[in-house]
Amino acid sequence: MTKFIFVTGGVVSSLGKGIAASSLGALLQARGYSVRLRKLDPYINVDPGTMNPFQHGEVYVTEDGTETDLDLGHYERFTGVCAQTSDSTTTGKIYSAVLTKERRGDYLGATVQVVPHVIDEIKNFITGELANEDFVICEIGGTVGDIESLPFLEAIRQLGNDLGRERTLFIHLTLVPYISAAGELKTKPTQHSVKELLSYGIQPDILLCRSDRPIPQDAKHKLGLFCNVRPERVIEAQDIDTIYQVPMSYHQEGLDWQVCQYFGLKEKTTVDLSKWQNIVHRIRHPEGQVNIAVVGKYTQLLDAYKSLSEALIHAGIAHNVKVNLHWFDSLSQDNFEDKLVGMNGILVPGGFGERGSAGKLQAIKIAREKKIPYFGICFGMQLAVIEAARNLLRLKEASTTEFGPTKDPVIGLMTEWMDGKILQQRTEEGNLGGTMRLGSYPCKLQKGSLAYKIYGDAHIKERHRHRYEVNMNYQDALKKVGLYFSGLSPDEQLPEIIEYTNHPWFIGVQFHPELKSRPFNPHPLFISFIAAALQQERLV
Ligand code: GLN
DSSP states (O other), X not given: OOEXXXXXXXXXXXXXHXXXXXXXXXXXXXXXXXXXXXXXXXXXXXXXXXXOHHHHOOOEEOTTSOXXXXXXXXXXHHHOOOOOGGGEEEHHHHHHHHHHHHHHTTTTTOOOOIIIIIHHHHHHHHHSSOOOOSEEEEEEOSOTTOSTTHHHXXXXXXXXXXXXXXXXXXXXXXXXXXXXXXXXEOOHHHHHHHHHHHHTTOOOSEEEEEESSOOOHHHHXXXXXXXXXXXXXXXXXXXXXXXXXXXXXXXHHTHHHHHHHHHTOOXXXXXXXXXXXXXHHHHHSOSOEEEEEEEESOTTSGGGGHHHHHXXXXXXXXXXXXXXXXXXXXXXXXXXXXXXXXXXXXXXXXXXXXXXXXXXXXXXXXXXXXXXXXXXXXXXXXXXXXXXXXXXXXXXXXXXXXXXXXXXXXXXXXXXXXXXXXEEEOOTTSOOTTXXXXXXXXXXXXXXXXXXXXXXXXXXXXXXXXXXXXXXXXXXXXXXXXXXXXXXXXXXXXXXXXXXXXXXXXXXXXXXXXXXXXTTBOOHHHHHHHHHHHHHHHHO
């Protein structure tokens, strides 16, 4: 029977609950158990798709086409388990489901209330659509004490009773700060946070304590005593240079052992973490380095490019080199030419809107003319087509209809397409939420193309998140100047990959390959891009 582990956070936000949940998932897998990770987000938005990347960070897209929190990306990268629509919910989604049921009359005239209707909806989300996994690790977004997370805490408290404590475990992640004036680590914020959690009826079973230095034994004892947790279940979670070290550090601290003890599971004494050791060793001991320029609008909040940075790190692991990421704000484009000197590769990631696009177009032109390896992802591909149309086809007004009406819409809104057997239809005035081309779509690669060589296959599947598409009507003209569509949708209506015939490495993709890159299985496009950049490094 599936066991449920709930991860809450206390004291402050940004303690890394997502990495903590992912690391525990990886450790349980290393002990031979199957896991599923889920996230409950307290905000009222139905999904993060319409939220500003500056506030929320990256929107992660699942294979089956849901826009989710970036933590689901960590879950996938650490455990290799493909996240699904049923693994992510928000207050907005829960209420939306409850209200739909109410309108349909499903509640048979009952007064619809938070308890039981909203709470039941949350409990159904947590326990529903499972495939008999050994463990579900469920992360509660936000910090204990937030008004928004109350119903989620009530739901997990009730599940403790419904399923029985032998099937439920509560982990609370907190901060143990060092106060330099006192020269001491302080346990009081954790005590208060646990008190708050207790006021909702939840007694944590394990405390995971973030700190910037080792937590002495007496402090652990004190935490255990005041928080009513056994001292061996007060687990230190010290700051670390790479997130991929976290599973091993938790293991050394006995986290997975304590979880198994709690559930009374017969325990393996040796756990093979050599694959983690191996990647951490490669990250810490690179044999070379390469400089990659990432030109984007959201460089002030690097969480907006989480999967992208991880995918580049993974490709570095594959080559045993350090990938130095240089973030260029496309809004301040002075002297781009000078600034990009010394870069071994240029990448323009996904993005939205006209603001900042001029800087990206400049960077693309430099990459094309100077034959610097270029990787354009989604918006980065669309802008590469615009750059070619403006500067090579001399269509000065070539643009995307995303920026407004244009005489030469080389990129335009797709109004109809087939999503499997479903006809999708869109208009310029339609809703913004959840209406992009989302999730996994197949793509056919042209034999002999660089993309085909990289994938080693003519049929691939990649995840999408965009509203606009490259306009097929410009295919012939672009081909004449060396830019061709090397990947198309199976019905040959949608260009999915572009490349230049006369450039060593210039690829634009309509999809987001970074979402599928994993540390143990880096994405072939990123591996190849870094290989080309390494080659370039030798030339500079
Ligand atoms: N803004 C573009 C579109 O919606 C690109 C989106 C993206 O880069 N994810 O088509």
